[in-house]
Amino acid sequence: MFFVIERWESVALRPAQLGPEYLSSVEALLRQQVEGKCLQSVGYVVCVIRVLQNLPGRIQDSTGLVVVAAKYQAIVFKPFKEEVFVSRASLPPTYTFQEEDAMPSFSDGSLALRTGGEIRLKLLGVRFEASQIFAVATTNADYLGPIEPRDGTAA
Template sequence: MFFVIERWESVALRPAQLGPQYLASVEALLRQQVEGKCLQSVGYVVCVIRVLQNLPGRIQDSTGLVVVAAKYQAIVFKPFKEEVLDAVITDVNKLGLFAQCGPLKVFVSRASLPASYTFQEDDAMPSFSDGSLALRTGGEIRLKLLGVRFEASQIFAVATTNADYLGPLEPRDAVAP
């Protein structure tokens, strides 16, 4: 899910950045420092909405940098166990499939697919198929997260499609008349 959070972060400015563009420099460095990062307690920071408050800077001994504490508001993506998501399949092999849902990388093992799906090792594009629908690279799938792991810059999850209303999503080729 997506959330809006407020958080404090310290930003280190060079003396050359202390001129008339001071506030813009703080915001630019803050965005560079936190956007696209994965924080264990917060989730994946999608973007900084705005800087709410800056405390007066302090000169750091031995470096000459000015450290400014800034409070900001950001949009974060934090998936939870048991959450149902739609994802795009990025890779299929005999062990299972990998899918991507924004910054979240998901693995669905062969055992977590319905028993009716068998691995089809075509030379062009491997897939799992039950005869009518196929799970192949580029296709969309609805899955349920079983576990989520946060790392420094990425989020990984393990998921299943063994439940009602989960599995491949039918392609949206054309708009119905």
């Protein structure tokens, strides 16, 4: 599921970044620091929407960097156990590999899983690590599986 969150993050600026472009430097470093990262407490940060507030910076004694606390809004993706969503990768156990097709696929005779195809699946478990999300899912339930027929027309 996707969420909009508000969160504080510290950003370290070099003295050269303290000029007229100070605010844009804070935003650029914040985006670089958090976008595309998987955070245990909030999930995968898709993008920073905007920076809401910057506290005055404080100089670090040992490095000379200016540390600024910035409050920002971001869109995050966090899957939950039992959540049903549309994905592009899964393999139902009843499907067999069809290598004779022009584009190899997995098929049960009436529906096929192809590269770029869409399926509906149910998450059974989710695990977060430093920079990745791992999930176990199934298509073995009612209304789950490929959502387009084998001939490629819309269902």
